[in-house]
Amino acid sequence: MRRLLLTSALALGACHPDTLPPPQGDTDASTGSTGAGPGSDGPASTGTTAAEVDTTASGDAGTTDGEPLLPDPGQSFYALVGEQVELDGSASTGAVLYSWDLDDGSEPTEPSPDPVVPVAYATPGRYHPVLTVFDAIGNQLAASVTVTVTEVPSHVPRHDATVARLADDARVAVVSPDSDELTIVGPAGENGFAVLDRLPTCARPRTAAALSDGRVAVACQDDDAVMVLDPDGGPSRSLALPYGARPYGVVADGSTLWVTLQARGELARVDASGDPLALEAMLPVIPDARGVAILPDGRVAVTRWRSPDDEAQLAVLDPSDGAVEPVTLAFDPKAPSDTESGGIPSYLDQLLVSPIGDRAVVPSLQANIGYGEYLADEALTFQTTLRGVISWLDLPGGGGAALEEDFERRKQLDNHGLLSAGVFSSRGDYLFVAARGSRAVERIDTFNGGQAGSLIDVGYAPSGLVLSADDRYLFVDAYLSRTLVVYDVSDFAVLPLPVETLTIPSAEPLSPELLRGKQLFNDSFDPRLAKDAYIACAHCHLDGEADRRTWDFSDRGEGLRNTIDLHGRGGTAHGPIHWSANFDEVQDFENDIRHAAQGLGLLDDADWNAGTTSQSLGDPKAGLSVDLDALAAYVGSLDQFPRSPLREPDGSMSPAALAGEALFLSPMLGCVGCHAGPRLTDSEFIAGDPVLHDVGTLTPASGQRLGGPLTGLDTPTLRGLWNGPPYLHDGSAATVLQVLTTHNPSDQHGLTSTLDAQQLDELAAYLLSLE
Template sequence: MPIVPGLWFVLACGGGGVDPDPGEAPPPGPGPVAEAGPPQQVWVGEAVSLDGSASQGASTYRWDLGNGIATESSPDATATVTFDAPGRYSVVLTVADELGRDDTDNVLISVTHPATHVPRQSSTVVVFEDQIAVVSPDSDELARLTWSETGALTLLERHSTAGNPRTVAPWSPAGAGPWLAVPCQDDAVIELIGLDGAPDLSVALPRGSRPYGIVGDDEALFVSLQATGQLARIELEPGGAAAQLVATYDAVDDARGVAVLPDGRIAVTRWRSGPEHAEIAVLRPDGSERGLWTLAFDEQRGSDTESGGVPSYLNQLLISPNGLDAVVPSLQANLAAGPDDNPLTHETTVRAVISYLDPLDGTEHFELRKQFDDRGFAAAGVFSSRGDYLFVAMRGSRSVDRVDVLSGGVSGSFLDVGYTPEGLALSPDDRFLFVNSYLSRELLVYDAGDLSAPPVAIDSATIPSAEPLSAEVLWGKQLFNDSFDTRIAKDGYIACAHCHLEGADDGHTWDFTSRGEGLRNTISLIGRGGEAPLHWSGNFDEVQDFEHDIRGAFGGTGLMEDADFEAGTRSETLGDPKAGVSDPLDALAAYVSSLDQHPISPHRAPDGGLTPEAEQGKLLFESPALGCTTCHLGPQLADSRFIEPTVPLLYDVGTLTPASGGRLGGPLWGIDTPTLHGLWATAPYLHDGSAPDLYAVLTTKNPDDLHGVTSGLGATELDALVAYLLSLDGAVD
């Protein structure tokens, strides 16, 4: 609207406003951006080239080399550094522009000792060339697979084996093979599965020797014989058409895992440790110069972060590719706890540990022993190709933890990897991690390098051709071995299998005073078929009573609904029956009841009969003068039973002491008669584990002849009686 009629103002608006002063500087642009370059992996003593030339807007560069040394600011974007010790070094680049503005970026340099050793240790799964092999013990098979560039698995073939294949190792002796060597424990045979046209071979081992771990070198295979505590050496016959057992060497009791040391010696782990320390035997390949390495008992009192005890269940000895580190994954059993002033809890009974040793002289680096929180049993492991990471399978926790060997800490975890992971392998380039989830019946593959988010399996493959167990028994076996399920255990520590791995005993004596009992030697479940009474004091009358251990010692919420557990007298161990009330609890009982066969005794004659000495011992055992068969009779050689509901038949045979404690919080008036089958595998003996061998049972622990009239036996007669007792394996003689 015009201000004056007929008069208009026209305004011209320029886009720039006031003209700038031509002498004034333009405003500054963005500041510099530092780019230190990608992470690097180098060897100790190797020159590292650092390059910050990808930085933007920089005129000067300064490097803090992570080893206490820094360069001066310089227009040169590069620097060179050499590290004299292994570690992960954070190198920081600081750049500045001409205005003095700066920016920083860092690059991680991982420094390791050069790889000088090719790790060879017994394992349930192994990578060789571009293939993977994994054993399937329950179905008597071995599966071979391969993987693609993306990690997809392809099954190549399943091979039938003899009974109970336990581990696998590739073997290519000079000019022959290759083979996959598989110890089959139940049949005491080594299967050599030929590849690339090599013939399938088989090597028989001593009857009942129960081979487990296997490794090979250019000349021979070395196999642990668990039942006899020996190491077997197997070689090809001239011409390579057959293989033969050439020698057995005494190694260590309960021989289990086998590994080749950097100097060529063979290490053999003792599976179940004694009360004082864990043991590893070391032998030259010809069996000479046997040595014994030990892992110390940790004396510390238990807490919510650590606990004491002895490493046990040693399945593997792992040697780093640098040949300078030996690591043993295991469970640590807190045998010092248990009295009322130091009770066992769900987090102080067992704990997963890895122990470090010098692989040259066996010296333990006790200060490096690592305990894992919320993990009960470290069962297996594998080193990365540079030895800077160790992947550890946590058997009951359904997990794999990655340990940064250079810092000692856990640097990531693979969670929910399936039931009972008990074997690990890495692809040669460290890109893929393969997990043998035994009771999920699967091999899983993961990206081993990217742990920025919770890892998810790239692919999986079913291992057995068909499920060998009934659905209920398989479920029960999964539950028996599991500590991840919060119904079973709190915080992932305790599984039934952590004291009864593979259904056997753990060889330990626990102090259950705080549970209303006393010193109790763990009983093997093998061959018993879940028959009641259970335990030394006969405090359970059905396998389902283990619900009390689950809710109590394990810290679990229970496999039975609370309302069902509290109904009637079911909350008492000898109260109303629990069978038929809870499907998972019945499945657990079905698995335990399936353990109705004893393993073959290695003390029998090659034809399976009694030796002449054992025959003489049988006559003594059955003689009225000794009175052994007064209590040890029937198929189980035991009169174990309830004489009336809730009242078991118990005897005081002179072995009760104040440390024997009580029964269900009350007085203990005797001990349930145990079966004598399987004695060869279940030392120590007696309810309190106070007899290290059967001679002690018959002599020093029986001074008043209350446990058989044995005081009049001479040395020859004692030898014969012990020979017979060691031969008992469920067979009818």
């Protein structure tokens, strides 16, 4: 028995129906046995590799005309289902006879002088036909080639993204939300790329979409606007959207733009063909509308960023009649382990439709909110709290068919938190997903769902991915490294390294301290912040907002706790932190880093162990770590509340809200007894003790405060309340009206029982208009 090392090279091609892109690295040699069959990883699932090949010979390997016996099955390639192709072993040396095992269930061909055999594969998959060669004295050796078989790509994916390939297929546009720019990147030199231009945009562009005429549309969240820019120097056009709409996702369908209005739960249809841009309709679709994608039949799918606890939600809009079809992703009830955990998909953004048009995926985070010491008698751990997850949906039957989750195919990624973005290869056989906190990109084999290669340390907070037209280059928007990183992903034989790293903004918009703090807030790759890259601050507070989840923190000496939005609070500007006022400085999150996330900590161990520093209300941590202070500075910079979509078009309060304000201020109700002053809260420490109130909402599930009795709750501000459901410390109230009524039966939370239905509606209108 002897072993030889064999390799197979990649064939590169262009992305056209007749010349489809090459295999992405799944070219490998295998043993002389039959390949693993369609859909398998085969001998080397992570890319082009040198694989050991078992060879058996009776006596020494012979030669023919002085050449050693060496099988060469040719380069790996793509084929279409039912397409007849040839397997060609003629490049082998020292061989007089050839036999092929086609890996299609048929018997190997009889040894023949002809090295070529035709084959047509009936189903999609990654096949590994094996070539066995024989020399004149009967020695034999074998090697395999990979044939990737797909259906004909029939759909051009169109979905919201932070980075988009332009209509010319040569340039790429990436948004810069913190500097209000759109950066254009294109080819430069041989196999190089460069920044071609940076175009000013409206405030905080979140996503970009390429129009067929070469222009680019962006959705600007802070300006409530959509803008169309011309990378070739033409005029830019902007369209104002309703006050507080918070547009996020944008996608182009011809000259029509579909824009999600996240705060309104609507989908805006914009005609971009003329000047000015025209708002044609705003269609109710789903609350917290975030991502948007065009389905193969022309319908428009929208994701709900933060769904209820029992199921994750999407919606599909039929543009022809405005009908909306709900789509759900199931709650996963499985018990947690070191490789998987249950929970609900959360932070749904992109819906990615395969180029084959038969299925779609949603990369996100799976939040294990059904588990914990109170809920399941077992505490959450660093690796059971949350995980990155890919949810698969089927599009059976094509046009008009229901979008249905294939729950059994849902895939969790070990050692990753939030999956923030993705992109399919042009044949749909690979899916790339970005893991925001762990600074990684994973390549997924869509035939079997296995991981098939990784990009490591791509930069802080990778938020968008796009492939070049030929699938060779992957562009990674490393948002908080401020770079667009370009990788050659045609070969995963070795870890791909960047071929270009380009700066996105024209100048850094944040101070060095705030940028560093924002990077740390969004990061889980740094072992000081988290063990095994699972938990980042942003995984519960993405964009500084709340994940709208209620977590079981009983093992932390607390109880069920509803995540709080960080916006507007300015760190400790509104008083103590958390529902139980258990932190008095943002730096106390060092405790969560070390305990819940199992990070090594940003403080030196000597500082951590000195005095009472390790206690959340102990000696101050401020000033002990530059990075911990930067993290606190970033959280403190979140001092603005988002605009309320329930206000009038000019930003003023509605008549109903003004009537509610009078009720709120009336001494009879008693609201201002706790929600007082410009902050609308009495949250503070007095003589070292927090001001806490029992408003009748405490239950056994409310647990403790710092391991001791929970006598009351810290008063939260009411500003930004519209963006804060569910409500109360345990998330038990779905609406503000429930807080005022069913959750206030004894009037401990204001004398609301004295109000009639109209007055309750007016009071709720006021509360939801606060910003």
